[in-house]
Amino acid sequence: MALIQTSLIWVAYIAAVVLLLAIAGIFVFTYQTPRDRAASVTTVCIITTTALLATVLLLPVDVALVSSTSLSSQGRKKAWATPDRVDSIVYTLRVVYYTLYSLDAVLCLLVIPFTYFWYEEYDEDAAEHGEQTFGQRFWGALKYTVSFIFFVIIIFLVGFFVPFAKQAKRDDRLDLDYFRHLLQENHGERALSFALGLLSVVGTLIYILYTGAGLALLPVALIKSAPSISGPALAANTASQLEQNRERQRQLEGRNLGRQGGLDSRDRRELEALIREERTLIRRERLAAESTGERHFLVKAWNKIEAVFRPLKLLGGLILVIVALIIFASMLITGIDKAKNSICKSGCGYILGHINIFQPINWILVTSSKVFPIDYILFLLLVMFFFSASIVGIATVGIRFLWVTLFKIRKGRTSPQALLMATVMLTLIVLAINYSVAMVVAPQYATFGPQTFCDLEPRHPGEQPDCREHRSAIKPCTELAENPVAKEVCTPSVLSTFINRITINFPFFGIILFWAQFAFLGVYLIVFVTTLVKTPKLDQEQIDRDLEEDEEEGLLASTGRRLGATWQDITGRVRKTSEYGATNTEGERS
Structure with a gap:
């Protein structure tokens, strides 16, 4: 025994x-x-x-x-x-x-x-x-x-x-x-x-x-x-912002095409800002893609469990x-x-x-x-x-x-x-x-x-005492x-x-x-x-600075709360936002 x-x-x-x-x-x-x-x-x-x-x-x-x-x-x-x-x-x-x-x-x-x-x-x-x-x-x-x-x-x-x-x-x-x-x-x-x-x-x-x-x-x-946002939603939003950024760059370059002297000072500053933002968005897109599918299977499994x-x-x-x-x-x-x-x-x-x-x-x-x-x-x-x-x-x-x-x-x-x-x-x-x-x-x-x-x-020398009848004696x-x-x-x-x-x-x-x-x-x-x-706030500007310092560093969340992010992290489906602010799953329209 x-x-x-x-x-x-x-x-x-x-x-x-x-x-x-x-x-x-x-x-x-x-x-x-x-x-x-x-x-x-x-x-x-x-x-x-x-x-x-x-x-x-x-x-x-x-x-x-x-x-x-x-x-x-x-x-x-x-x-x-x-x-x-x-x-x-x-x-x-x-x-x-x-x-x-x-x-x-x-x-x-x-x-x-x-x-x-x-x-x-x-x-x-x-x-x-x-x-x-x-x-x-x-x-x-x-x-x-x-x-x-x-x-x-x-x-x-x-x-x-x-x-x-x-x-x-x-x-x-x-x-x-x-x-x-x-x-x-x-x-x-x-x-x-x-x-x-x-x-x-x-x-x-x-x-x-x-x-x-x-x-x-x-x-x-x-x-x-x-x-504030799920991994798939972050990837979709970043891709959308990146497309808008590049479209604006094409507009600026097209508007000044053939102009003698090139871009004026205001358009040049805007284009430089767009280029810097593009680099940040590319880094953020890479991080979002990594978080949704390029990590080790243990990490992905842990993220799924965490989302559930x-x-x-x-x-x-x-x-x-x-x-x-x-x-x-x-x-x-x-x-x-x-x-x-x-x-x-x-x-x-x-x-x-x-x-x-x-x-x-x-x-x-x-x-x-x-x-x-x-x-x-x-x-x-x-x-x-x-x-x-x-x-x-x-x-x-x-x-x-x-x-x-x-x-x-x-x-x-x-x-x-x-x-x-x-x-x-x-x-x-x-x-x-x-x-x-x-x-x-x-x-x-x-x-x-x-x-x-x-x-x-x-009771006898060499024997152990018996406390079964004296419970109070048990110490x-x-x-x-x-x-x-x-x-x-x-x-x-x-x-x-x-x-x-x-x-x-x-x-x-x-x-x-x-x-x-x-x-x-x-x-x-x-x-x-x-x-x-006081709860620490996540600063988007600090996020972008971290991304510029190291492509592998950055925070993927902000301080807001969205219950929909949980379901999106589990299913991988992204909810689109209409121009009126309504959100719908893929394939639906408001």
Whole structure:
């Protein structure tokens, strides 16, 4: 029975990873530009995105496996859950975590930089004439990646030798089995803990700006944004405007045909303006044609699905606003609880012994975790909400260095270099999300799940106490539980142990990660209030300027709303406008 339950939990995780692979593919193909698509960039971005999401979504599996060893309704271990079996489960989870974390670090710090320079080294003209070989391109990319290799080595060497936990070891408040266990680790674990702690801090700084803003922008964007015109209608309107433009040019040229001196000054200015407008319309026509039929099939399928469910955007946006506010309240409650009731405050990175204030998200996940995979589905939706918010934040703010915009992230118009940079940022952000969800959004769920222990003395030495007749004696597992039964029954999740090990052994990281959560909430609140008061307007002149700067950039929608655009995007049929303003489908007349 135990083997079947464990197998089902892992099967659910594998199914989730397959789903994540599809989500990663949709994300990459939706945002990358078709003109400069490269197989190496596409593959690396999809693999990296899948790996980082698989890392954070291992938590529900972690909680389910350690919780499967106990009978939460009776507060005792199951008969088969011997110490050796429990240690085997924990060891397997630890191996999977270390593998995924190491894979994330290698992809973020080595593979993506190498892929970036590999793409930059490509010379199309030289390759066509056989002047650039694979080896030349490989060594050209590798020599720029060497600096990243040295950076990784330095991080692990510092983590391997840096003194740690001296203050924590002398702290009497940490004289508990749970915390003593956190202070006992080998040098390899210490190096990995330091490296991931450093990367999590860097990711948290990005997480504050981009995810905080995106969490507020995503729901409001669903409510307030709607396309003014469908893709097919845009193509038809642009073609009509282009024909009118060229007809006017022919009229001007015909009127001045044979005139000595050519066009007069007024006609010349008008013709020059028409020529500039023609170039803009040609670019816009190319973008419209691309949006209606020249993209990858995944992008076209996603656009169709998006058009079908467009009427539900308002309802979905309202639901996400409520969810975001509940997440905001939950994080604020946990933050206040940690700041006030942490047993060692900054000395151990504000580890909280147990929750003292009711917290809605944590309660929902703990309650649902009693019936797997309900909590897994809820957790998946929660993580995808944070991940989608991060993408919206990056797309809105852009990739910047201080006030200088380095890259713009737009659907169907993101260069390979920008896509790789965005993937690195998402990798770092997911490390921050991992801490935020596990330690702030749902700390009790992420640590012990639904595990409980029977707070009674056993009837006979060596036996587990029986709480079937004393339901009030069943207590939830916490880090501070020193009852001998609790030590035997309660098994903390591997992720919570790993994160707490980072914060207690390197308190500096824990302090930054904890107080950064309040900065995240502040950014969310500011952007949310600002977005409610003022919605950004789409400027047609800015659209045309973007088109002049880059033929592949431009916005295809304005601020108005038209329900007809939904049906046109699905069917591909265009509604014509009569001279009296009435609209009819093709083949009809007003």
